[in-house]
Amino acid sequence: MEATKKPLFTMWRLILVAIFSAGAVATYLRFVVGWHAATNLSDAQPWGVWVGLSTLCGVGLSAGGFATAAAVYLLGMERYRPIVRPAILIAYLGYLSVCAGYVYELGLPWLAWHAFIYYNPHSVLFDVCFCILAYTTVLTIEFAPAIVEKLPWKGFRDTFMHWHHRLAVAVVLAGVLLSSMHQSFLGGLFLIFKGKIYPLWYTPHLTTMFYLSAIPAGLAMVVIALYLSNRSLGTKVDPEIIKEVAWVISPMLVLNLVWRMVDLVKHGGGPYLFLKRPETAYFWLEIALFIVIPVVMFNNRKIMNRPEGVYWTSAVVIAGFLTNRINVSINSLERATQANYFPKWPEMAIVVMMITGTVLVFRWAVIYLDILPKRVKVPTKRWMANAGVAANA
């Protein structure tokens, strides 16, 4: 890499400093000053954006990890092997950020371990916790080679890789099952709010809705990460591969729309579709952003032939996905709870800090580990062994 002199304070660095300072102040407000200073949560609205955005979207956008791992390891789509690692890394970081988010969300986070000694198997939340822990473990195993291959101890490296190779398929299979369960159970959390949830979002099959919508959103996240790495980190992922991943999203979105509408009409949501109420607007905004606009864009050759087009279309999918999760977890309850909830700035500051942290770690991983094929060879650090195999495959 050329040794060009870079200024110490670039715009992005200043933005980073701003985000983390805000996050630090918000953390102080939450843990030292109190709930009223840090949040707009109330008895009417005990769950806010820390659940709606951090947990629901953090997990949902991680779905690309199990989807690509399944495609390559279980279905033999070898062509996509180069993107398994970044996808797994996204999922791993997503899950870690969800775990970190719980520190803020729980009232007594230092007692979180109670969940595993006083477990209540009838609670969907317990199953969600179990899945988070189990799948984070699986992701650690899946991602471990990227770190282990950089370790200087050859004997350990070889033994680890040998066993990892032998167990890879079993681990991937467990991962697919666990995270599928987890995605569905997140929807299952809301089943018990029956009667409080506005009919446009309530169905006994919320589990299916969450599962079906997480996969395209997770893939869109992978597309975005790959595009941005190509653009700003000098990696060289074949744009054709990115395009093909994006291409899969479109039929999934159509499936989502068809399923959603059939289910809605079947469970009595039909009459609510065109009422003059704010919920109707939220609902159609969600359908437009998550499904209609992306599907039109994905099927427009002009847009799809440009990498930026693929990127922006995926970004719209994600915006639609966020709208859906916020609708289910906050807007749908508004009429029943009359809470008038809007997040206070520290709540959002924490969410933004979590996202930024995830992006930063992803960036470092791409730079220092073999996550993606690189155009420019990054100067090898002393403790680094040879470049790994997976990324060059």
Added chain:
Amino acid sequence: MATTQKALLIDITKCIGCQTCASACKEAHGTPGDPEPRLSETALTVVQEKDGKFVRKQCMHCEEPACASACLVGAITKSAQGPVVYDKSKCVGCRYCMMACPHSIPRYEWSKLAPYMKKCDMCSERVAAGKPTACAEACPVQATIFGDRDEILLEARKRVVNDPKYVPHIYGEREYGGSNMLFISDVEFDKLGFVIPKDDLPLPDVSKAALDEAPMVVLVGGTMLAGLYWITNRRREVLMAEAQKKTLRFPVMGDPEERS
């Protein structure tokens, strides 16, 4: 069940809105002070004026409580005598109980840094000692009465049947699977701010249905994925074998050692 379930009957036609029950409750739960207009972490029962009537609001003590089934750590349980009780030593503060409660009763100590959930516990300690709840004991006009659930229900039915002024409905007899807090009234319940469910299905059954599907989905999904992997693997083996055959036919193409 050896112990009989206790229950409260609240007769809205009799309540005069004197707030004595609310004060007694505060006294019994160690937060003395003036009665509050709304439920809070320090007011576990309140009397509110709705449609010209005085209506008490507090935990319904459901027969099959949504909060107990939702609770991550099983801190909320339905006791044999009826009260739905909360063991704060287990709580982690996820607030799923507050979200799950169809009546939106649980309150949270938002002003504290180590907050716990607060709700009416139907004076479980007094009840266990054979005493009525503080609110029932305090009521000067017997608008709230305490007793065995069977007898209380019978009394409610007697009043509703014998006096035409009552709405022919006992709220809490069947709602969400029934509760230990029963209301009778001369005004329709939906006008008094009561939640009217579409069916009487207990809420825990709703999430149970989803959880019960999981093992089957995992089993079928796991088998299908394993099957798909088997096919993938088999195809790879066949491809490899065919490639090897070709190499053998044209040994010039390379050293088989090197290729494998």
